Amino acid sequence: MKIHEYQAKEVLARYGVAVPANAGVAATPAEVRAAVEKLGGTGVVKAQVHSGGRGKAGGIKVAKSPEEAEQIAQDMLGMILKTHQVPQGIKVEKVLIEEPIAIIKEYYLGIVPDRDSQRDVIIVSAKGGMDIEAVAEEDPDAIARLPIDPLLGLTDFQLRQVCYDAKLDMSVVNKAVVFLRQLVNAYIGSDAVLAEINPLAVTEDGRVLAADAKFEIDDSAMYRHPEFAAYAEESEEDAIEAVAHKQDIAYVRLGGDVGIICNGAGLTMTTMDEVKRAGGHPANFLDVGGGAQADRVRNCLGIVLSDPNVKGVLINIFGGITRCDEVANGVIAATKSMDIKVPIVVRLAGTRAEEGAEILAQSKLIPAGTMQSAAAKIVELVAAAA
Amino acid sequence: MSILIDENTRVVVQGITGRDGGFHTLQMIEYGTKVVAGTTPGKGGQTAQGVPVYNTVREAVKETGANASVIFVPAKLNAGDAILEAVDSGIPLVICITEGVPNEDMIKVNAIIRQRGGVRLIGPNCPGLISPGKSKIGIIPGSIFTPGPVGLVSRSGTLTYEIADELTRAGLGQSSGVGIGGDPMIGTKFVDVLPMFEADPQTQVVVMVGEIGGSDEEAGAKYIKRMKKPVIGFISGRTAPPGKRMGHAGAIISGSTGTPQAKVAALEAAGVIVANTTQEIPELVRQAISRSGR
Numbered sequence: 297m298k299i300h301e302y303q304a305k306e307v308l309a310r311y312g313v314a315v316p317a318n319a320g321v322a323a324t325p326a327e328v329r330a331a332v333e334k335l336g337g338t339g340v341v342k343a344q345v346h347s348g349g350r351g352k353a354g355g356i357k358v359a360k361s362p363e364e365a366e367q368i369a370q371d372m373l374g375m376i377l378k379t380h381q382v383p384q385g386i387k388v389e390k391v392l393i394e395e396p397i398a399i400i401k402e403y404y405l406g407i408v409p410d411r412d413s414q415r416d417v418i419i420v421s422a423k424g425g426m427d428i429e430a431v432a433e434e435d436p437d438a439i440a441r442l443p444i445d446p447l448l449g450l451t452d453f454q455l456r457q458v459c460y461d462a463k464l465d466m467s468v469v470n471k472a473v474v475f476l477r478q479l480v481n482a483y484i485g486s487d488a489v490l491a492e493i494n495p496l497a498v499t500e501d502g503r504v505l506a507a508d509a510k511f512e513i514d515d516s517a518m519y520r521h522p523e524f525a526a527y528a529e530e531s532e533e534d535a536i537e538a539v540a541h542k543q544d545i546a547y548v549r550l551g552g553d554v555g556i557i558c559n560g561a562g563l564t565m566t567t568m569d570e571v572k573r574a575g576g577h578p579a580n581f582l583d584v585g586g587g588a589q590a591d592r593v594r595n596c597l598g599i600v601l602s603d604p605n606v607k608g609v610l611i612n613i614f615g616g617i618t619r620c621d622e623v624a625n626g627v628i629a630a631t632k633s634m635d636i637k638v639p640i641v642v643r644l645a646g647t648r649a650e651e652g653a654e655i656l657a658q659s660k661l662i663p664a665g666t667m668q669s670a671a672a673k674i675v676e677l678v679a680a681a682a
Numbered sequence: 683m684s685i686l687i688d689e690n691t692r693v694v695v696q697g698i699t700g701r702d703g704g705f706h707t708l709q710m711i712e713y714g715t716k717v718v719a720g721t722t723p724g725k726g727g728q729t730a731q732g733v734p735v736y737n738t739v740r741e742a743v744k745e746t747g748a749n750a751s752v753i754f755v756p757a758k759l760n761a762g763d764a765i766l767e768a769v770d771s772g773i774p775l776v777i778c779i780t781e782g783v784p785n786e787d788m789i790k791v792n793a794i795i796r797q798r799g800g801v802r803l804i805g806p807n808c809p810g811l812i813s814p815g816k817s818k819i820g821i822i823p824g825s826i827f828t829p830g831p832v833g834l835v836s837r838s839g840t841l842t843y844e845i846a847d848e849l850t851r852a853g854l855g856q857s858s859g860v861g862i863g864g865d866p867m868i869g870t871k872f873v874d875v876l877p878m879f880e881a882d883p884q885t886q887v888v889v890m891v892g893e894i895g896g897s898d899e900e901a902g903a904k905y906i907k908r909m910k911k912p913v914i915g916f917i918s919g920r921t922a923p924p925g926k927r928m929g930h931a932g933a934i935i936s937g938s939t940g941t942p943q944a945k946v947a948a949l950e951a952a953g954v955i956v957a958n959t960t961q962e963i964p965e966l967v968r969q970a971i972s973r974s975g976r
Contacts, residue, residue, distance in 0.1 A: 409785055409789065409866060409867065411866045411867065411896045411897070411898070411932070412896075412897060412901070414788075414789060414792045414793070414867055415789060415793075416786075416789065429937050429938070445793070446789045446790045446793045447790070447793050447794065447797065484786060487784055487785070487786055489785055514784050514785045514786070515782075515931070516757060516782040516783060516784045516785065516931065517784035517785070517786065519757070519758045520784075546929045548926050548927070548928065548929075550923065550926075558840075559840050560838060560839045560840025560841060560929075561838060561864055561893075561928055561929025561930040561933055562836070562837065562838020562839065562840065562841030562842070562864070562891070562893055562918045562919075562930070562933075563838065563839075563840040563841040563844055563918075564928070564929060565841075565893060565894070565918040565919035565922055565928050565929075565933065566841055566844075566918040566919075566960065568919075568921055568922065569918065569919070569920045569921050570959065572920075572921040573958075573959070578921070581922075581926075581928050581929065583929045614840040614843050614844050614847075616822070616823030616825075616826065616840070616843050617709060617821070617823045645844060645847060646823065646826060646843060646844075646847055647823060647825050647826065666961060667844075667959075667960065667961070668959055668961055
């Protein structure tokens with residue numbers, strides 16, 4: 297789960313990580329004006345959207361007076377912020393108001409899990425304030441890494457070493473070590489799977505601060521972090537995805553017109569690939585999970601059909617322990633209770649596939665024998681409807 | 683022969699009194715798996731599905747000689763701890779079916795397993811494994827597998843079943859099928875399973891089913907270069923957009939890592955024939971077997 301900058305900074309502050317003073321988030325120009333007044337008359341107004349590159353896109357502005365802050369907020373709140381990461385744009389609902397800081401140096405700090413070594417790895421670079429992937433490509437030596445031994449934890453000498461390796465200024469290494477240790481505590485303590493401080497700012501008055509913060513929490517660990525429950529709502533980036541996730545349905549909206557309902561992540565991805573190969577465009581990824589009972593299929597169909605772009609649906613279920621005849625009856629029961637105006641192609645494979653196909657043949661659903669023929673069929677029907 | 687499990691494997695089911703644990707215990711017993719014990723803390727002395735239940739894995743091992751464990755303990759009841767209990771009880775093969783074990787827990791569990799040595803963990807978030815006609819551990823449907831020469835290893839569940847079903851219908855049985863799981867921090871990777879198939883006399887050809895995310899396929903490809911047996915590959919998620927997690931926690935293209943293009947290229951460079959569709963796999967397997975002249 298991605299969380300917003302202001303939420304990440306709340307988490308960081310709880311672990312003692314240095315962040316700029318702020319006057320909280322605001323959703324109206326009046327609130328922004330009041331917040332800047334609270335900060336002493338000047339402030340930075342920062343759009344809270346899930347994307348990097350906000351500054352260049354006009355999502356970060358300095359206000360020299362409460363009046364100016366109100367003006368900035370009037371323009372920024374409600375605007376569609378188009379960044380290089382999200383070119384289609386994201387609506388700005390909230391802004392964070394922070395103290396202005398005089399930055400003399402910008403560094404990069406990150407912590408991510410590394411699958412190959414099966415450890416969390418700290419990444420440090422003196423080249424902060426820019427896209428770390430670009431730095432990695434142009435100047436790989438500018439990036440220093442430190443894997444965290446999960447059984448030993450971290451020692452100070454290791455933390456100093458990674459700062460030396462990254463060629464941070466000698467004068468800030470000790471402060472950076474303290475910062476890093478607290479950042480690791482915040483990362484592990486909140487079950488994060490990404491912590492990125494870019495830039496880590498060294499200020500004129502000698503402070504080392506998280507000027508920006510990007511945090512992602514492990515979805516699997518949410519059960520032991522009730523404190524993040526309130527963040528979950530704001531982490532959703534799509535209205536249909538939000539409804540699906542509330543029903544515990546693994547759904548990702550993809551923008552095409554062929555709805556897909558399938559069981560198992562690998563088979564669902566393969567079905568998407570087949571639709572694309574047949575010349576169509578998947579509207580979504582949806583893993584119905586095990587069993588494919590009527591209620592579950594009905595809920596999933598409801599989600600898929602709530603996307604107005606969907607012109608047809610492909611249901612591809614592998615019946616293993618739940619046999620295909622049971623799945624066929626479940627799918628038919630689900631569709632009978634709904635008012636469906638688009639074609640639905642169903643393909644069942646696995647245990648008692650033939651019996652499943654016979655049951656489908658008695659219904660209004662369109663049966664298909666293979667994944668490939670099912671994809672071709674639904675793509676053809678969707679094209680004909682267009 | 684086969685790999686990892688056979689008719690002599692003695693299984694303890696951790697979480698046997700839960701809904702899924704109980705259901706799949708019955709399925710395993712019906713298939714012929716020797717399920718010798720179950721555990722649920724506080725329910726020691728009872729029986730479940732005709733199997734004796736113990737409070738601890740240590741006790742189950744002592745009383746029944748179990749040498750493999752399968753974990754159905756829900757993530758919220760600390761499945762990571764259940765893995766460590768099996769490891770601490772001297773079980774050499776641990777299969778964790780549970781989905782949603784936190785990343786941080788698996789980093790610790792894998793570090794402890796590496797430090798101890800002598801333990802193979804499969805999963806978490808995996809369907810388990812099967813040696814057709816001998817034993818199955820986990821949730822794989824036994825009816826779609828049949829004994830034969832194909833070694834099958836995969837990051838996914840139902841996609842593995844789909845491919846096994848197509849192979850079986852084409853008259854191509856399997857030596858063993860291993861679902862290694864869809865999480866980022868799994869205990870067993872392609873590179874661990876491939877040498878087992880290479881050494882197994884029953885296996886004549888390997889089918890490796892990968893997906894987007896991470897670089898386990900690329901690491902596997904490095905080993906395949908040294909293999910004598912032919913390998914057929916398949917990669918799912920070829921049309922998935924970057925930055926979106928496709929169901930599995932591990933199935934995500936982030937930045938330039940985990941792309942299907944890189945995986946297909948690495949596999950092809952290692953001499954793997956990568957199928958474009960699952961349908962092509964049986965024919966490619968048949969050709970590989972006849973080329974290798976067995």
